[in-house]
Amino acid sequence: MSTDAIIHKLGLTELNEMQQQTYNAILHDGKDVVVLSPTGSGKTLAYLLPLVELLKGQESSYVSAVVIVPGRELALQSSEVLRSMGCGLRSMALYGGRPTMDEHRELRKIQPHVVFATPGRLNDHIDKGNISAEQIKYLVIDEFDKCLEMGFQNEMTRLVEALPRVRRRILLSATESEAIPRFVHMGRTVYIDYRIEEQVTERIHIFKVTSPTKDKLNVLRDLLFSFGEQSSIVFLNYRDSVERTAAYLKEQGFVVGVFHGGLEQREREDALYLFSNGSVNILVATDLASRGLDIPNIDNIIHYHLPETEENYIHRVGRTARWDKEGRAFFILSANEFIPDYVEDDVCDFEIPQPVPTTVPVPKMVTLYIGKGKKDKLSKGDIVGFLCKKGGLRSDDIGKISVEERFTYVSIVRSKLKQVLRNVQGEKIKGLKTIIEVLNRSLI
16 A cells, blocks of 8 residues: 555645655665654654555564654554554564563464554563564564653663664654663664744644632533533642542533553453543543543643643643644643742633533544454454444444454444444344453443
8 A cells, every 4th residue: 555545544634844755865865863843743644654665565574663662552553553553463562560471472463564552562572582682673663752751761672672773763752861871772863843933823722720728620521511512631740639620520410431550451441441432531541641642633732730840741741732623731730839830831811611511522423332343353344344243233333342262342423332232132243252341331
């Protein structure tokens, strides 16, 4: 598939300037590349498109390119972006929190051309011989500043030294670290710097909302009521505060996802999946959600707690107005709180419309769990066909589908949930009996 065809498949009209320059540098310059560009500007696609061209026609069963990322969420999302391009390259995400042996079995089955991995887990696979370092020709380090900030320098040093055949190195970041790490062994280098002087893009509008009390929950509730079905991330600085705030919003009837480092891996992945496919319209999170999440249609960012640093502020706000879209960010301020000095953008007062609506806005979509997956030879086409034929849906009633090894998630319009569950009761998919139920019934 050509680059133009991939761009069209992804629903884009053309690449932005940073993406075009990065594409040309990686594909035609022959040098190592460093890309500095704001959050939300499309850096993942900027390196994946030329990487696809470099690996086009790949027939081997070896890993030819590795992409180092700071966390499992970015690994999973980046791998999904490559799969959605439909370019024929196989990929896999590798990260901690699950047995290495399970990943090894999957590696042997998938035989990926590209892996997206956290540093320690990739070192583990190379040490065990699960991945041949001799075959790796391209090294990408995405969010390299974040990798260093999270203390991965030793792991990355050992990893780079274990990759003797790397031809090209590509580093990407939204902010510049003090210097390119020496261990990366950059050769002749092209620097692509698209950082802008403004803290945040002019497509993001910043507001402040005053809370008459130190506890801001009632103001948050009313603010979310005013947003209707729009998608919002509420940022807090502590895990227990996230849990308390989410519990309050759920009591009020909102459909809420929770995201912080204290959750189990599966819980975090499910929360992101439900939020990204429109089954949850409010995500309550720590700053763990401020980086590495590429969800294109987030309308509002809410600073329930003030960002602790300017960098946290920039990355939080960068979750909205992705690509060419617009977005809003809100500071909820109690009597003794003020807009931080580092905020350079114009901040306008926001009055919550009165009277406050009393009907809780619910998401348009809901996610079904189907107890069969890839091991049962199930495909996205099988799911669409089953839900249309047996469930009575139209194709435009069906949203994001994720076919995993042993199960499948599929989002459908919420208004037809009862109809679908009634119609598919006792029906088989490809001759197989299976469980079909709502994923996380507490979010209905």
